[in-house]
Amino acid sequence: MKATITARRVLTQLRHDPRTVVMLLLVPTLLMTLLRFVFNDEHAFSRTAPALLGVFPFVIMFLVASVTTLRERTTATLERLMTMPMGKLDLILGYAIAFGAIAVAQVGVATTVSVLWLGLDVVGSVWTLLLIAVLDAVLGMALGLFVSAFATSEFQAIQFMPLFVLPQFLLCGLLQPRERMGWLLNWLSDVMPLSYAVDALTRVTRSADVDSALVLDLVVVAGCVVAALALGAGTLRRRTA
């Protein structure tokens, strides 16, 4: 299948760049450790940590995915692939599979370290927590892939991070409960996918039951991933001016 061929190619490219691989795998863990000592208190850490376990990989995958796909778009390789028997969705899915695999490893390391050594207290299932965090990372990747279509240079792609990601971070309920925001900001936070991701992470850490609210959160995040990937494929053009 063309998507898995492409995924293998993207991972091979990364393998030739060991410094990037090490950073991808360790930076979220490093940030979680830093957070733990900023609070210097396990309870305070346990309150904020789950959300950030989703947010850090979300931000990193957004950046990495948007720059990598922009590179493909702005070099002649995309034009070459578009003259070959390669479906647009296959290409985007190839990227999604490769970065999805990296996201699993990244979140896996960060969660393990947080639970075993940093004292993160999870009432619900650690596996559910892991699943949601991976979904967040994949969401960041899918949004990164999508917005790279609107960047014509790497400078622009990098700046899309504060533009698309930081507002979601400010409005996701981490700094201020969403219901205490004004109606406009509340509405904005309702249409931002990260709000649902953070909400799901908070639920899992506080309660052991998988209720309908949690399932709804997960469905919203997964739906946004699928939509962003489909939109990303839609932005690829076989013919250009």
Place this chain on the structure above:
Amino acid sequence: MTNSAVTGTGLRVVRGGRDVLRGVGFAIPRGSVTGLLGPSGCGKTTLMRAVVGVQTIADGTVEVLGRPAGHPDLRSRVGYATQNPAVYADLTVGECLRYFAAVLGAPARDVDRVLAEVDLAGQAKQLVGSLSGGQRGRASLAVALLGSPELLVLDEPTVGLDPVLREDLWALFHRLAATGVALVVSSHVMDEAARCDRLLFMRDGLVLADDTPDGLRAKTGQDDLEQAFLRLARAA
């Protein structure tokens, strides 16, 4: 089935509000090497992009191997090498070619064949990013040779190559033509014109001549093809 691999009629392309191709007609026969010659900026690349079907066209038609250019059926039958090498700098030459071979559904042993054809067999394990400019261009050319394309569209494939290698590549082009492949090779260097079976002379978005080298010499009364081009450009 006609003898032409490609037929362009009334082809007009507008880029950035400017007519880059101003209604050109041309034919590219099977089993021969057609040279696309003209100064930088005359529309050679745009014409090649129209043939492989990645160029938005304003008017006219391009038919390739009996189908409209860019038809999905053509994607494994047309090989294309862009002017800027279209290869991944952070893969080895071998990895890069194996990826494109897999995309094309070409057999894995094709990779060794094309590497030998462009004289890069010794660099298979080297990162594309560490190759010289000429080697990178040849790696990109090797991708176009994968599978068994019936039409090869090569944009300035011999730029920056040493003369011996250039000689080898032209020999390869003629060997492929002898098996029935249609090749379009662009160049802005007139001394390559004499190596082609047919010539398309382009200037300022128009095709000035579509003939054999001997035909052009006879028509213009000039032995030297550069002089022949000048004569045609002044008459236009």
